[in-house]
Amino acid sequence: MAHTAVAHQHVDHHAHEHHGPQGILKYIWSTDHKMIAMQYLFTGMFMAVVGGYMAYVFRMQLAFPGISVPGFGQVSPGEYNALVTNHGSIMIFWVAMPVLIAAFGNYLIPLMIGADDMVFPRINRLSYQIFLASALLLLASLFVQGGGFGGAWTSYPPLSAVGEYNQTDLGSSMWLGAVALEFVAFLLGGINFITTLMNARAPGMKAYDIPLVCWMIVIASILFMLSVGPLIAGAAMLFFDQTIGTGFYDPARGGDPVLWQHLFWFFGHPEVYVVLLPAIGITIDIIATFARKKVFGYKLMLYTTVATGVLSFFVWAHHQFIAGIDPRMANVFMVTTLLISVPIAELCFVIIATLYGGSIRLATPMLWALAFMAEFLIGGVTGIFLGASGADIYFHDTYFVLAHFHYTFFPIAIIGSFAAFTYWFPKMFGKMMSDTLGKIHFWGTIIPFNFIFIPLFVLGIGGQHRRIYNYEHFPELAGADMYQLRRIATYALLVMLAFQLVFFYNCIMSWWKGKAAGKNPWQSNTLEWTTESPPPHGNWPEGLPNVYRGPYEYSHPDREEDYWPQNEPG
Amino acid sequence: MTPELLSTYAADIDNIILLVAVLTGFWFVAAEGVFFWLIWRFRAKPGVKSEYLVGNERHVMKWITWSHGLVLICDVFIVIGAVQVWYNVKQRLPEADSTIRVIGQQWAWTFQHPGADNQLDTPDDIFTVDDLHVEVDRTYHFVLESRDVLHSFSVPVFRIKQDAIPGRAITGWFEATGTGEHDVQCAEICGIGHGVMAARIHIEDSGQHAAWISSASAAQ
Numbered sequence: 001m002a003h004t005a006v007a008h009q010h011v012d013h014h015a016h017e018h019h020g021p022q023g024i025l026k027y028i029w030s031t032d033h034k035m036i037a038m039q040y041l042f043t044g045m046f047m048a049v050v051g052g053y054m055a056y057v058f059r060m061q062l063a064f065p066g067i068s069v070p071g072f073g074q075v076s077p078g079e080y081n082a083l084v085t086n087h088g089s090i091m092i093f094w095v096a097m098p099v100l101i102a103a104f105g106n107y108l109i110p111l112m113i114g115a116d117d118m119v120f121p122r123i124n125r126l127s128y129q130i131f132l133a134s135a136l137l138l139l140a141s142l143f144v145q146g147g148g149f150g151g152a153w154t155s156y157p158p159l160s161a162v163g164e165y166n167q168t169d170l171g172s173s174m175w176l177g178a179v180a181l182e183f184v185a186f187l188l189g190g191i192n193f194i195t196t197l198m199n200a201r202a203p204g205m206k207a208y209d210i211p212l213v214c215w216m217i218v219i220a221s222i223l224f225m226l227s228v229g230p231l232i233a234g235a236a237m238l239f240f241d242q243t244i245g246t247g248f249y250d251p252a253r254g255g256d257p258v259l260w261q262h263l264f265w266f267f268g269h270p271e272v273y274v275v276l277l278p279a280i281g282i283t284i285d286i287i288a289t290f291a292r293k294k295v296f297g298y299k300l301m302l303y304t305t306v307a308t309g310v311l312s313f314f315v316w317a318h319h320q321f322i323a324g325i326d327p328r329m330a331n332v333f334m335v336t337t338l339l340i341s342v343p344i345a346e347l348c349f350v351i352i353a354t355l356y357g358g359s360i361r362l363a364t365p366m367l368w369a370l371a372f373m374a375e376f377l378i379g380g381v382t383g384i385f386l387g388a389s390g391a392d393i394y395f396h397d398t399y400f401v402l403a404h405f406h407y408t409f410f411p412i413a414i415i416g417s418f419a420a421f422t423y424w425f426p427k428m429f430g431k432m433m434s435d436t437l438g439k440i441h442f443w444g445t446i447i448p449f450n451f452i453f454i455p456l457f458v459l460g461i462g463g464q465h466r467r468i469y470n471y472e473h474f475p476e477l478a479g480a481d482m483y484q485l486r487r488i489a490t491y492a493l494l495v496m497l498a499f500q501l502v503f504f505y506n507c508i509m510s511w512w513k514g515k516a517a518g519k520n521p522w523q524s525n526t527l528e529w530t531t532e533s534p535p536p537h538g539n540w541p542e543g544l545p546n547v548y549r550g551p552y553e554y555s556h557p558d559r560e561e562d563y564w565p566q567n568e569p570g
Numbered sequence: 571m572t573p574e575l576l577s578t579y580a581a582d583i584d585n586i587i588l589l590v591a592v593l594t595g596f597w598f599v600a601a602e603g604v605f606f607w608l609i610w611r612f613r614a615k616p617g618v619k620s621e622y623l624v625g626n627e628r629h630v631m632k633w634i635t636w637s638h639g640l641v642l643i644c645d646v647f648i649v650i651g652a653v654q655v656w657y658n659v660k661q662r663l664p665e666a667d668s669t670i671r672v673i674g675q676q677w678a679w680t681f682q683h684p685g686a687d688n689q690l691d692t693p694d695d696i697f698t699v700d701d702l703h704v705e706v707d708r709t710y711h712f713v714l715e716s717r718d719v720l721h722s723f724s725v726p727v728f729r730i731k732q733d734a735i736p737g738r739a740i741t742g743w744f745e746a747t748g749t750g751e752h753d754v755q756c757a758e759i760c761g762i763g764h765g766v767m768a769a770r771i772h773i774e775d776s777g778q779h780a781a782w783i784s785s786a787s788a789a790q
Contacts, residue, residue, distance in 0.1 A: 077763065077764075077766075078762040081759070081761075150761075151759060152759045156719075156720055156758070156759075158718065158720070159719040159760060159761060165676065165718055165719050165761055166761060251735075251736050251738070252736075252737065256737075257735060257736065258735060291620065292620040293620050294622060294624060295625070296623060296625045296630065297625030297634075298625065300625060323735075324732075324733050324735045324740055327656070327660040327661040328661065330660070331653055331656065334652060334653070334656075335649055338645040338648060338649055339645065341641060341645060342638065342642055342645070345597075345637070345638065345641045346634070346638060349633075349634045350634070352601065352604060352608065353630055353634060355609060355612055356630055357612060357621030358608075358612045358621075359614045359615070360614055370605075370609065374605065374606075377601055377602060377605075381594035381595075381598045384590050384594050385587060385591075385594070388590055388648050388652035389655075389656040389660075390583060390651065390652040391586050391587045391590055391652065391655075393583060393655075393656075393659055393660070394583050394726075396722075396731055397724075397758060398757075461571060462571040462572060463572070463573045463726035465755050466757075467765075468765040469765045470765055473766050477753070555619050555620035555621070555622050556622055557622050
């Protein structure tokens with residue numbers, strides 16, 4: 001990795017601005033990183049609405065079993081399984097990844113490192129097009145004969161491998177194909193992020209001058225590239241088992257169903273960090289800006305992140321403690337799993353320490369960033385229960401697990417995305433969002449969120465197991481108190497979904513007649529704030545910036561102003 | 571809210587959960603407390619500029635370093651506690667008084683009881699569907715199998731859970747400490763009937779159990 005300034009590599013734009021497609025095609029066939037970011041962003045937001053609708057349907061079924069859910073109808077067991085399976089798949093692969101990594105990675109990396117585009121603009125466009133195909137394939141799989149795949153997002157064989165068992169022959173294969181295509185899209189995107197960060201930085205920008213959010217997205221892309229290979233191999237074998245009747249996972253023919261679990265979780269655990277790191281990067285950048293503080297320990301943060309990433313490759317079997325692996329293995333994987341609490345705690349401490357001595361402004365983006373920290377801590381500490389093998393015997397596959405990972409993924413995918421969206425909205429659209437509406441939306445999301453998942457922790461402690469469409473067959477889970485908790489969670493979800501209307505209203509109204517943002521409304525240091533809002537094609541109408549210092553020189557004692565843009569000489 | 575504790579190791583599992591709850595609860599309260607205090611203490615005030623700290627100031631760094639070490643120490647306690655419980659429940663296999671076979675299939679549990687001779691795989695074995703009969707205060711081995719997809723044999727009052735895998739026979743153990751009738755779950759998604767794959771465990775004293783064996787044997 002270059003520690004000295006890398007000569008800026010000028011990116012060819014294929015002159016499509018002048019000679020390329022016109023009209024609506026200009027947006028569809030654009031190779032501009034900002035346009036591709038928007039495509040990813042809006043596709044991700046659309047998929048979030050789909051995933052949220054699914055959550056609404058199955059939470060209604062859980063709270064009021066057998067009712068005809070308004071806007072869906074009665075939920076059959078097969079439909080229930082398809083809804084929970086695709087809700088999980090969508091929220092991780094078609095919301096968290098496209099929004100946090102692809103949309104903000106595409107938008108921010110060139111702007112924050114002072115490049116005029118990605119290094120491979122056409123590969124970038126191909127990445128989005130494959131991603132769009134994967135999303136359409138997934139949505140189509142819900143409507144084919146037999147219905148959508150219902151074997152959980154983990155897709156364990158033999159259930160996922162044999163049509164006779166899952167009864168969704170076509171849906172299963174389409175689901176798997178969609179996931180595989182999505183991986184191809186993110187491999188192409190990841191290549192671009194890594195290459196661009198390494199080779200296209202503005203003159204003067206050294207490795208430690210790169211804003212942490214860019215580092216985080218690039219480290220996440222590296223983790224993804226290193227972990228996804230085994231899963232793609234596993235998915236190919238699963239696809240063959242499904243379609244041409246091979247026996248990779250069939251014990252009767254020498255295969256092993258547990259092999260899939262190893263391949264899946266070897267990818268699946270690093271995947272958690274793939275989406276976590278961008279959210280942490282977003283959080284730390286916003287906190288530095290609104291606390292007017294230098295990040296406390298930039299290098300510490302960077303090295304800790306790398307350590308977390310490396311460790312994340314050695315913890316996968318904690319998902320399989322009771323899955324029939326050699327019981328001695330559980331001891332090894334418990335130690336590695338609990339070790340990861342050290343770097344993760346370190347990241348949290350660094351974020352908290354950055355607040356110390358600050359001058360904290362609670363604008364909407366800052367509220368989201370702080371909420372990420374406050375809520376993610378709950379996800380973090382509850383993970384220890386599941387990493388401790390002895391406790392996991394009881395908690396495995398209960399609602400405790402479900403509540404735990406929603407306390408990690410919701411802060412990551414939803415809170416992190418809202419933080420980034422509200423923070424960079426002025427840059428992306430040139431207008432300020434309404435802070436009042438933003439705060440109404442913030443509290444209307446955060447408060448119900450806790451009322452959804454705290455009851456689910458309690459249900460999990462009560463022994464409620466996952467992926468059950470109706471608990472009437474389990475007398476100990478069918479008590480009135482348990483239904484009470486399920487209903488609280490459902491009501492809270494309805495409230496939270498209703499408050500999202502405020503967000504969409506705020507977006508549209510702000511975009512339409514919001515106050516002009518100007519170049520740098522938050523008085524931030526990083527390079528994207530030194531160009532116009534929104535930046536034109538090529539990003540830098542006044543010429544490429546030069547970089548003179550790191551990204552977090554807030555409140556420097558030698559200066560009158562409490563910020564010091566990276567491109568300002570002196 | 572938690573199910574009754576009806577196996578010899580159920581309390582151990584609850585205790586490790588409690589240990590983790592105390593340790594992580596401390597960290598949670600401490601971290602959130604410091605976090606919200608900092609937000610309040612360092613809220614923007616007119617004319618007050620932020621401190622310029624680069625990340626090696628000892629008066630701030632010491633809080634991170636100490637906390638860091640303390641997290642590691644907590645981890646050690648949790649590892650020691652969890653390994654003990656894990657070893658007892660999953661790794662060790664105490665001598666059995668009886669052995670039963672538990673077979674998962676879409677979407678029912680078949681239980682093979684040893685019958686009057688207390689030997690499994692003999693002609694007097696008693697087969698039941700979705701009803702498991704065991705005697706209190708006896709050590710049982712269960713041999714867990716599956717006929718089709720993955721299932722997971724879960725008895726919340728015992729705090730035991732184990733996946734069933736087609737092609738394998740996985741042996742585990744339990745010893746009930748109280749009588750009663752309780753839920754047996756399938757805790758691994760196994761298809762559209764996963765939600766109806768429920769069974770009951772009947773934990774009986776020796777008299778009741780002997781009576782059940784003779785009536786069930788007569789019926790077969």
